[in-house]
Amino acid sequence: MQSRQLILDRAMNIASVEGLESLSVRRLATELDVSKSGVFALFGSKEELQLATVRAAIEVFTAKVVRPARKAPPGIRRVRALGESWLRYTRRPVFDGGCFFTAAAAEFDARPGRVRDTIASARQDWQIFYAATTSEAQELGEITADLDPADLAFELDALARVAAEDAVLFDDDSRYDRVARIMLARLRAVATDPALLEEA
Structure with a gap:
């Protein structure tokens, strides 16, 4: 539904700057010049609006970060592509406040509930995917065997998050x-063939 997507686009942008708690049916209806009852009918409550906003942000992240990186060949080049795609997503932000999940995690990390659980689940899915991509590179013989691939994925992701925040x-x-x-230097240090990381 076009009106639902319009509302969620605005909600994601607001939340990236002011936080998910700043969202309200009244505010979105006023800013988008739509009926309050229409917005309420789509979401039903503030929590449902927040959850829908997080889920919409997951779709944006997948489209902007995961899918482009998956175009790279499996192996260390795909690991590099994930990191670079993550940095591009935050450097040319889709939202005014930068990375949606950096803001949302800081806002809800110590607040139990469905919104926090959804944010945490999205973050965990990303970490699992990053680690699996790194593990695949190791299985292909492109990353040294003495390295824990999950540790490397965690390290690369942490670097990107610091860049986004700072x-x-x-x-x-x-x-x-x-x-x-720094990320490229780290990958070169663990690559069995650093030439794979040279620019095309």
């Missing part, structure tokens, strides 16, 4: 460049 906090785009260099 670039926004300090209004310093160069943080992305620094982290991209």
Whole structure:
């Protein structure tokens, strides 16, 4: 439904800047010049609106980060593509506040409930996918055998998250460049054939 997607697009943008708690049926209806009853009929409650917003943000993340990276060949090049895709997503933000999940995790990490569980589940799915991609590269013989692939995925993801947080906090785009260099150096250090990481 077009009106539902319009509402969720606005909700994701607001939440990225002001947090999910700032969302309300009244505010969205006013900002989008639609009826309050119409917005309420689509979501029913503030919590359902928040949950729908998180789920919509998962779809955006999948479209902007996961799918583009999966176009890279399996192996260390796909691991690199995941990291670079993550950095692109945050560097040219889809939302005014930068990465939706960086903001949402900070807001709800210590608050039990369905919204937190949904955010945590999305984050866990991403970590599992990143680790599986790294493990596949190791199975293909492109990452050294003495390394725990889940540790490497965690390390690369942590670097990207720091870049996303600091670039926004300090209004310093160069943080992305620094982290991209560090991530590439780390991959070269564990690659069985660093030439695979050379630019095409």
